[in-house]
Structures are given as C-alpha cells and as structure tokens.
Amino acid sequence: MSNWMRKTFVVLISILTFGLVTPSQAFLNENESLNKSNSKAPSSIHTQPEITETVEEEEFDHQDLEFDHEEFIQKMISEAENQAYIKFGSKIKPVIENEFQSIILPKIQVAIEETTKQFPENELSHLTISEAPAYAKSEKIFHIYDERSGEDIIRFHVRRDHPPLDGYYFNFHYHTRHDNFQEHHSLGDIYWDKNVPPQWNSLS
Incomplete structure (x- = not known):
C-alpha cells in the first residue's frame, strides 16, 4: 500500500x-x-x-503383528525342547539328550508343522504350549492348544516300555485332534537300560 x-x-x-x-x-x-x-x-x-x-x-x-509360520515353528520347537528336559529331569536327560535331539525333536517339528499349517498366520499367535506336568507317572510332555477355546491341537507324550526279555525304552508319540486323539502316532524309541529308569522329573 x-x-x-x-x-x-x-x-x-x-x-x-x-x-x-x-x-x-x-x-x-x-x-x-x-x-x-x-x-x-x-x-x-x-x-x-x-x-x-x-x-x-x-x-x-x-x-x-502378523505371525510368521516359520517363526512360530521355531518358537514352538524351542519351548518343546525345554519342556521335554523338564520332563526328563536331571537323571534321565544326560543319558538320552543326544538321541532326543537328533531323532525325536526333528519329528516333533514335522508333526507341529503338519498339524498347524491349517491355521492362518494371523491366528498362530493364539496357539500356545503347555507345561510339562509335575506329577511323575503322566505320559504328557506338552500339549499345543488354542488359548481362545482351551482346545488341544496336538499332544506329545512319552511312555516307558519294557518288552519281554528286553530292557527299558522310552516311546515318544503324539495324538492330534483330527481323530479325537485316538490314533497313536509314533515318533521313535530311545533305549534306556535293563535297569528300571528313574521317575520323570527326578533330580540327581
């Protein structure tokens, strides 16, 4: 202006x-x-x-927030191994640890992959692993379940077997919800000894 x-x-x-x-x-x-x-x-x-x-x-x-399936499997395997060692206790673990890692654990991974591949990645975060039970005679190692419903997806167990005129074995197997947990899916056997194994969770 x-x-x-x-x-x-x-x-x-x-x-x-x-x-x-x-x-x-x-x-x-x-x-x-x-x-x-x-x-x-x-x-x-x-x-x-x-x-x-x-x-x-x-x-x-x-x-x-999206859950990658491969990362989920690795997380489950890590927790599965930890729960198995809790189950074995310090008396059994040192004897069968190497065979468990080389024979049983890879088959556990395959079983988890096959059972959970039906779940979309955005639902994998709702699947979690249970803890090994404290009571000694249970076969349970751990279960993977849907925390929203509380329904088991897959159950991993170990049983002590003693065939006639033979030593003791640990039989690893699992059950899935696909057949209402009826079928016995074998993961393999690990030989213990001719002597009776210690109870699960036993400490040295």
Whole structure:
C-alpha cells in the first residue's frame, strides 16, 4: 500500500470512529492479521508430512503383528525342547539328550508343522504350549492348544516300555485332534537300560 493511500486510510478511520481507534491501533491490527495469515501457511505445510508419517507407522505396526509360520515353528520347537528336559529331569536327560535331539525333536517339528499349517498366520499367535506336568507317572510332555477355546491341537507324550526279555525304552508319540486323539502316532524309541529308569522329573 502506497504512503498517500495509507495516510488517507488513517484519516478516514479517525473521522469515522471519532478518534476511538488510533492510527497506531489500525496499523497494529493490520500487522497482526498479516502475521496470523503468514503463520498459518507454514503450519499447513508441516501438517501433511506428519499425517503421512503417522499412517506409515500404523501400517508398519500392523505388519509387525502378523505371525510368521516359520517363526512360530521355531518358537514352538524351542519351548518343546525345554519342556521335554523338564520332563526328563536331571537323571534321565544326560543319558538320552543326544538321541532326543537328533531323532525325536526333528519329528516333533514335522508333526507341529503338519498339524498347524491349517491355521492362518494371523491366528498362530493364539496357539500356545503347555507345561510339562509335575506329577511323575503322566505320559504328557506338552500339549499345543488354542488359548481362545482351551482346545488341544496336538499332544506329545512319552511312555516307558519294557518288552519281554528286553530292557527299558522310552516311546515318544503324539495324538492330534483330527481323530479325537485316538490314533497313536509314533515318533521313535530311545533305549534306556535293563535297569528300571528313574521317575520323570527326578533330580540327581
């Protein structure tokens, strides 16, 4: 705005408002309105990247919640091995640990893969593993179950066998819900000795 227009504007304001609004107030209000309009522009410029960043973070978090089937299997195998060693106790574990790792554990992994492949990845987080029972005579090593319903999916057991005129064996097997846990799926046998094995969970 040119100087003569500004002076004319000041005089008109003074006449119309009977001196209630001073020229300095008029200029002050004008400057404030200009500052406000200028201050809004940068904020609107910065708003869009923040919104975009928030959307990207939400998408990233959602992807993290998805459960990968391979990671699920590895997690189950790690916990299965731990529960088995709790079941064996410190007297049995050192004797059969190597054979368990090389013969039985890989078959446990296959059984878990086959039984849980029907579950979508977004439901795998609801499957969990039970703990080995504290009581000694149970065959149970661990079960995998759906925590939403409490229903078992697969049950892993070990039984002491003593064939006639032979020593003692540990028979590893599992049952699944597909046949209402009726069929006996063998995982293999590990020979113990001619002497009676210690009770499960026995400590040295």
